[in-house]
Amino acid sequence: MDQKSDIDTIQMGYEETAVTSQQPHISHTQKSRQNEHSEVQDALTLASMLQQLRTQTLSGERSAGGDTLHA
Amino acid sequence: MPNLLQKTLTMLIGTEPLAKDLQVPKTQKPRKRPFKKLTERELIQLESDIGAQLFGEIPKGHRREFFNLDLSTWIWYDEWLDEKSHRQSMTIRYEVHENGILKVQQGARYNFIDGQELENFMAAIHLYYERVARELYRAEPQQQSRLQVHTV
Numbered sequence: 001m002d003q004k005s006d007i008d009t010i011q012m013g014y015e016e017t018a019v020t021s022q023q024p025h026i027s028h029t030q031k032s033r034q035n036e037h038s039e040v041q042d043a044l045t046l047a048s049m050l051q052q053l054r055t056q057t058l059s060g061e062r063s064a065g066g067d068t069l070h071a
Numbered sequence: 072m073p074n075l076l077q078k079t080l081t082m083l084i085g086t087e088p089l090a091k092d093l094q095v096p097k098t099q100k101p102r103k104r105p106f107k108k109l110t111e112r113e114l115i116q117l118e119s120d121i122g123a124q125l126f127g128e129i130p131k132g133h134r135r136e137f138f139n140l141d142l143s144t145w146i147w148y149d150e151w152l153d154e155k156s157h158r159q160s161m162t163i164r165y166e167v168h169e170n171g172i173l174k175v176q177q178g179a180r181y182n183f184i185d186g187q188e189l190e191n192f193m194a195a196i197h198l199y200y201e202r203v204a205r206e207l208y209r210a211e212p213q214q215q216s217r218l219q220v221h222t223v
Contacts, residue, residue: 039171039172039189039193040167040168040169040170040171040172042193043145043167043172043193043196044142044143044167046139046196046197046199046200047139047141047142047143047145047167048142049200049204049212049213050118050139050200050203050204051141051142053203053204053208053210054111054114054115056208057109057114057208058108058109058110058111058114060108062208062209062210063209064109064114064117064207064208064209
Protein backbone atom coordinates (compact mmCIF):
# COMPACT_ATOMS: atom_id res chain seq x y z
CA MET A 1 0.00 0.00 0.00
CA ASP A 2 1.39 3.33 -0.90
CA GLN A 3 1.09 5.50 2.15
CA LYS A 4 2.17 8.56 0.32
CA SER A 5 -0.66 8.42 -2.13
CA ASP A 6 -3.11 7.88 0.72
CA ILE A 7 -1.79 10.92 2.49
CA ASP A 8 -2.13 12.99 -0.64
CA THR A 9 -5.71 11.88 -1.01
CA ILE A 10 -6.47 12.73 2.55
CA GLN A 11 -4.86 16.14 2.19
CA MET A 12 -6.88 16.85 -0.91
CA GLY A 13 -10.00 15.93 0.96
CA TYR A 14 -9.16 18.27 3.80
CA GLU A 15 -8.23 21.05 1.43
CA GLU A 16 -11.47 20.73 -0.44
CA THR A 17 -13.37 20.80 2.78
CA ALA A 18 -11.41 23.77 4.00
CA VAL A 19 -12.09 25.72 0.81
CA THR A 20 -15.78 24.90 1.00
CA SER A 21 -16.06 25.85 4.64
CA GLN A 22 -14.39 29.17 4.03
CA GLN A 23 -17.01 30.18 1.56
CA PRO A 24 -19.81 32.18 3.16
CA HIS A 25 -22.94 30.16 3.52
CA ILE A 26 -26.06 32.20 3.01
CA SER A 27 -29.06 30.22 4.10
CA HIS A 28 -32.49 30.55 2.61
CA THR A 29 -33.77 32.32 5.72
CA GLN A 30 -30.92 34.81 5.58
CA LYS A 31 -31.70 35.62 1.96
CA SER A 32 -35.33 36.04 2.90
CA ARG A 33 -34.39 38.43 5.71
CA GLN A 34 -32.20 40.43 3.37
CA ASN A 35 -35.06 40.78 0.91
CA GLU A 36 -37.46 41.82 3.66
CA HIS A 37 -34.97 44.38 4.89
CA SER A 38 -34.66 45.94 1.45
CA GLU A 39 -38.43 46.00 1.08
CA VAL A 40 -38.71 47.77 4.41
CA GLN A 41 -36.19 50.35 3.26
CA ASP A 42 -38.00 50.69 -0.01
CA ALA A 43 -41.31 51.35 1.71
CA LEU A 44 -39.74 53.89 4.05
CA THR A 45 -38.08 55.67 1.16
CA LEU A 46 -41.33 55.94 -0.77
CA ALA A 47 -43.16 57.28 2.25
CA SER A 48 -40.40 59.78 2.84
CA MET A 49 -40.62 61.07 -0.71
CA LEU A 50 -44.38 61.36 -0.43
CA GLN A 51 -43.99 63.25 2.79
CA GLN A 52 -41.60 65.61 1.07
CA LEU A 53 -44.07 66.32 -1.69
CA ARG A 54 -46.80 67.01 0.84
CA THR A 55 -44.61 69.30 2.87
CA GLN A 56 -43.64 71.28 -0.19
CA THR A 57 -47.27 71.61 -1.17
CA LEU A 58 -48.38 72.66 2.29
CA SER A 59 -45.63 75.26 2.49
CA GLY A 60 -46.61 76.69 -0.86
CA GLU A 61 -43.48 75.65 -2.71
CA ARG A 62 -45.58 73.46 -4.92
CA SER A 63 -49.19 73.47 -6.03
CA ALA A 64 -51.34 70.40 -6.08
CA GLY A 65 -53.91 69.31 -8.58
CA GLY A 66 -53.74 72.56 -10.49
CA ASP A 67 -56.73 73.91 -8.58
CA THR A 68 -54.90 76.04 -6.07
CA LEU A 69 -52.67 79.00 -6.50
CA HIS A 70 -49.58 79.75 -4.56
CA ALA A 71 -50.24 81.80 -1.44
CA MET B 72 -52.08 52.40 19.28
CA PRO B 73 -55.30 54.28 20.21
CA ASN B 74 -53.67 57.53 19.05
CA LEU B 75 -52.80 55.99 15.70
CA LEU B 76 -56.32 54.64 15.30
CA GLN B 77 -57.73 58.04 16.17
CA LYS B 78 -55.47 59.66 13.62
CA THR B 79 -56.54 57.14 11.00
CA LEU B 80 -60.22 57.70 11.69
CA THR B 81 -59.74 61.43 11.60
CA MET B 82 -58.10 61.14 8.21
CA LEU B 83 -60.89 58.95 6.92
CA ILE B 84 -63.96 60.55 8.43
CA GLY B 85 -62.91 64.03 9.40
CA THR B 86 -63.73 66.13 12.39
CA GLU B 87 -65.90 68.87 10.95
CA PRO B 88 -69.55 68.54 12.00
CA LEU B 89 -71.87 67.82 9.14
CA ALA B 90 -75.11 69.71 8.74
CA LYS B 91 -78.01 67.35 9.32
CA ASP B 92 -80.01 68.67 6.40
CA LEU B 93 -77.17 68.19 3.94
CA GLN B 94 -76.57 64.91 2.21
CA VAL B 95 -72.81 64.86 2.06
CA PRO B 96 -70.44 61.93 2.00
CA LYS B 97 -68.38 61.26 5.06
CA THR B 98 -65.20 62.37 3.40
CA GLN B 99 -65.54 65.52 1.40
CA LYS B 100 -63.42 66.26 -1.58
CA PRO B 101 -61.81 69.66 -1.32
CA ARG B 102 -63.80 72.34 -3.02
CA LYS B 103 -62.20 74.53 -5.61
CA ARG B 104 -60.84 77.36 -3.57
CA PRO B 105 -58.20 79.01 -5.70
CA PHE B 106 -56.93 81.18 -2.92
CA LYS B 107 -56.97 78.62 -0.13
CA LYS B 108 -54.17 76.21 0.57
CA LEU B 109 -54.98 72.58 0.92
CA THR B 110 -54.66 70.96 4.31
CA GLU B 111 -52.69 67.80 4.88
CA ARG B 112 -55.92 65.89 5.30
CA GLU B 113 -57.20 67.18 1.99
CA LEU B 114 -53.96 66.22 0.29
CA ILE B 115 -54.16 62.71 1.67
CA GLN B 116 -57.76 62.51 0.55
CA LEU B 117 -56.71 63.45 -2.97
CA GLU B 118 -53.91 60.87 -2.82
CA SER B 119 -56.38 58.30 -1.60
CA ASP B 120 -58.62 58.91 -4.60
CA ILE B 121 -55.69 57.86 -6.76
CA GLY B 122 -54.75 55.02 -4.44
CA ALA B 123 -58.22 53.53 -4.62
CA GLN B 124 -57.89 53.13 -8.39
CA LEU B 125 -54.77 51.02 -8.20
CA PHE B 126 -56.58 47.79 -7.46
CA GLY B 127 -58.95 47.72 -10.36
CA GLU B 128 -62.55 48.70 -10.67
CA ILE B 129 -64.25 49.52 -7.41
CA PRO B 130 -67.33 47.31 -6.96
CA LYS B 131 -70.63 49.10 -7.12
CA GLY B 132 -71.71 50.35 -3.75
CA HIS B 133 -68.22 50.20 -2.32
CA ARG B 134 -66.10 53.05 -1.19
CA ARG B 135 -62.41 52.33 -1.18
CA GLU B 136 -59.46 54.23 0.16
CA PHE B 137 -55.78 53.50 0.01
CA PHE B 138 -53.23 55.97 1.19
CA ASN B 139 -50.01 56.58 2.99
CA LEU B 140 -50.79 57.86 6.46
CA ASP B 141 -47.27 58.54 7.66
CA LEU B 142 -43.71 57.32 7.20
CA SER B 143 -44.47 53.83 8.44
CA THR B 144 -48.19 53.32 7.87
CA TRP B 145 -50.34 52.53 4.86
CA ILE B 146 -54.10 52.27 5.11
CA TRP B 147 -56.55 50.21 3.11
CA TYR B 148 -60.20 51.00 3.77
CA ASP B 149 -63.25 49.50 2.21
CA GLU B 150 -66.85 50.37 2.95
CA TRP B 151 -70.07 48.92 1.56
CA LEU B 152 -73.69 48.14 2.35
CA ASP B 153 -74.52 44.53 3.05
CA GLU B 154 -77.67 42.69 1.99
CA LYS B 155 -79.52 44.26 4.89
CA SER B 156 -78.35 47.72 3.88
CA HIS B 157 -76.15 47.92 6.93
CA ARG B 158 -72.93 49.80 6.46
CA GLN B 159 -69.92 47.52 6.69
CA SER B 160 -66.32 48.53 6.64
CA MET B 161 -62.91 46.98 6.71
CA THR B 162 -59.69 48.70 7.61
CA ILE B 163 -56.31 47.12 7.07
CA ARG B 164 -53.22 48.82 8.31
CA TYR B 165 -49.81 47.99 6.88
CA GLU B 166 -47.09 49.00 9.27
CA VAL B 167 -43.50 49.16 8.16
CA HIS B 168 -41.36 47.60 10.87
CA GLU B 169 -37.66 46.80 11.00
CA ASN B 170 -38.28 43.14 10.39
CA GLY B 171 -41.00 43.37 7.80
CA ILE B 172 -44.38 44.72 6.79
CA LEU B 173 -46.95 44.02 9.48
CA LYS B 174 -50.54 43.64 8.41
CA VAL B 175 -52.97 44.70 11.10
CA GLN B 176 -56.58 43.75 10.68
CA GLN B 177 -59.66 44.29 12.78
CA GLY B 178 -60.04 41.85 15.59
CA ALA B 179 -56.43 42.21 16.67
CA ARG B 180 -55.13 40.04 13.84
CA TYR B 181 -51.48 40.65 13.11
CA ASN B 182 -49.17 38.97 10.67
CA PHE B 183 -46.13 39.88 8.65
CA ILE B 184 -46.91 39.66 4.98
CA ASP B 185 -44.72 37.71 2.63
CA GLY B 186 -44.76 35.98 -0.72
CA GLN B 187 -47.26 37.20 -3.27
CA GLU B 188 -49.03 39.50 -0.86
CA LEU B 189 -45.78 41.28 -0.10
CA GLU B 190 -44.98 41.60 -3.77
CA ASN B 191 -48.43 43.02 -4.45
CA PHE B 192 -48.09 45.47 -1.61
CA MET B 193 -44.72 46.69 -2.82
CA ALA B 194 -46.03 47.05 -6.36
CA ALA B 195 -49.03 48.99 -5.06
CA ILE B 196 -47.02 51.51 -3.07
CA HIS B 197 -44.60 52.01 -5.92
CA LEU B 198 -47.45 52.70 -8.28
CA TYR B 199 -49.11 54.89 -5.68
CA TYR B 200 -46.04 57.06 -5.40
CA GLU B 201 -45.57 57.36 -9.14
CA ARG B 202 -49.17 58.26 -9.88
CA VAL B 203 -49.54 60.59 -6.94
CA ALA B 204 -46.31 62.37 -7.80
CA ARG B 205 -47.32 62.85 -11.44
CA GLU B 206 -51.06 63.37 -11.20
CA LEU B 207 -51.37 65.28 -7.96
CA TYR B 208 -48.07 67.00 -7.34
CA ARG B 209 -47.06 67.42 -10.97
CA ALA B 210 -43.63 66.07 -10.11
CA GLU B 211 -41.55 63.51 -11.90
CA PRO B 212 -41.09 60.49 -9.62
CA GLN B 213 -37.55 60.19 -8.37
CA GLN B 214 -35.61 57.30 -9.81
CA GLN B 215 -35.55 54.47 -7.43
CA SER B 216 -34.16 51.02 -7.90
CA ARG B 217 -37.10 48.71 -7.73
CA LEU B 218 -36.78 45.47 -5.98
CA GLN B 219 -36.26 42.50 -8.18
CA VAL B 220 -39.08 40.05 -8.03
CA HIS B 221 -37.65 37.33 -5.91
CA THR B 222 -38.61 33.76 -6.18
CA VAL B 223 -38.78 31.50 -3.19
